[in-house]
Amino acid sequence: MNKQLEEKLNQKISEVADKSDEILKIVKSLNALNANSDSFGYGIVIGRLYNSFYYQCRRILKRNPTSDEFEEFLAILDKKQKEIIDLLKSG
Numbered sequence: 001m002n003k004q005l006e007e008k009l010n011q012k013i014s015e016v017a018d019k020s021d022e023i024l025k026i027v028k029s030l031n032a033l034n035a036n037s038d039s040f041g042y043g044i045v046i047g048r049l050y051n052s053f054y055y056q057c058r059r060i061l062k063r064n065p066t067s068d069e070f071e072e073f074l075a076i077l078d079k080k081q082k083e084i085i086d087l088l089k090s091g
Helices: 005-030 036-059 067-090
Strands: none
Touching: 005 036, 005 067, 036 067
16 A cells, blocks of 8 residues: 555544544434444444545545555554544543
């Protein structure tokens, strides 16, 4: 994966701690969907990271990500999932 792109993705993961209160407010405001608030909050974070990944690819690389880059994105999410969940719980 492009180093600049990977740095941006890691930066977004770090921002989860700064935005965890907002994510929890969204989770609480959507009562019908938050049967499992941990999963719901995690879904919001993944959505933000997915959006950021595509946006940064287009901004930095001037194109959509390749299949290999998307697989690398998934590998980063897999590697960081415990960190993301812990950041959400600490908020």
